[in-house]
Amino acid sequence: MRKLKLFLLIVFIYTNASAQLTEGNWLVGGSGNYSSRNSKFDNEVETKINRIEIKPNMGYFIKDKLAIGASLRFEHQQIFYTYGIGLFSRYYFLEQDRTFNLFAQAHFDFVDVVSDVEGGKRSRTSNYYGVRVGQVIFFNSVVGLEFAVEYERGNLPDNGVANNIKAVLGFQIHLEKK
Numbered sequence: 001m002r003k004l005k006l007f008l009l010i011v012f013i014y015t016n017a018s019a020q021l022t023e024g025n026w027l028v029g030g031s032g033n034y035s036s037r038n039s040k041f042d043n044e045v046e047t048k049i050n051r052i053e054i055k056p057n058m059g060y061f062i063k064d065k066l067a068i069g070a071s072l073r074f075e076h077q078q079i080f081y082t083y084g085i086g087l088f089s090r091y092y093f094l095e096q097d098r099t100f101n102l103f104a105q106a107h108f109d110f111v112d113v114v115s116d117v118e119g120g121k122r123s124r125t126s127n128y129y130g131v132r133v134g135q136v137i138f139f140n141s142v143v144g145l146e147f148a149v150e151y152e153r154g155n156l157p158d159n160g161v162a163n164n165i166k167a168v169l170g171f172q173i174h175l176e177k178k
Contacts, residue, residue, distance in 0.1 A: 020141055020174040021065045021096045030056035030071075031146065031170030051077040053166075057088065065092040073109050084111030084128075092136075103146075105132040113156075128154035132168060146170035 032054045038046065052075070059069025067090045075082035086109030093102045109128045114121055134148025147169060154162040 020176045021061065021092050021101070023061050023064050025061045026175040027057070027059035027061065027067050027069060027090075027172055028175060029144075029170060029172035030054065031148070031168050033166050033168050035166075049078055051075065055086075059088065059090065064096065066090070071107065071109070073111060079116045081114045082111050083114070084109045086110065086128075098138075100135055100137045102135055103133070103148075105148075106130070107132070111154075126155050128152050128162075130164075134168070134170075136170075136172065142174055142176075144172045144174065146172060 032052070034053075035051045037049045037051075054074045055071050057069055057071035059067040061067045069088055069090075071086045071088055073082065073084035073086060086107050088105055088107040090103055090105040093104070094100075107128075107130055111126050111128060112123055113126055114123045130150055130152030132148045132150040134146055136144040136146045138144045148167075150164075150166045150168050152162075152164045152166065154164070156162050
């Protein structure tokens, strides 16, 4: 009986949900991802690297289904911290009255990479750019949960290059204009 009530609640939410993807509305939320990697080098040294990234954002719908905005970036990976600010544009593909929608997003982030190394802190500036595609599920006309895949390329300090493919989980609130 409990499972039936939960199922009916989910069906009710999905049949009554639609987003505020119209011109003049605001988009507030963020996304995050976590990764853990084990590496073994030629000298038989094994390392484990844990990485967490959080990106809060705020956007404005300049047209129906098209938002532009800014984001902050915080990333922690072992002895490295990354702080940044970025710009993004996002487009929703399906009609506004759907309980789910597909979106694509492009972004550019300007970052400062700070590392704690022997002899003190070291800081270098860099940039990242990428694209994200995914699906958002709306629980009501305001709140959406996102599942996305992102490709990102970054210029690292000391002439390095990073190519990342990430699974991203996001949460967005769509605020209606008054």
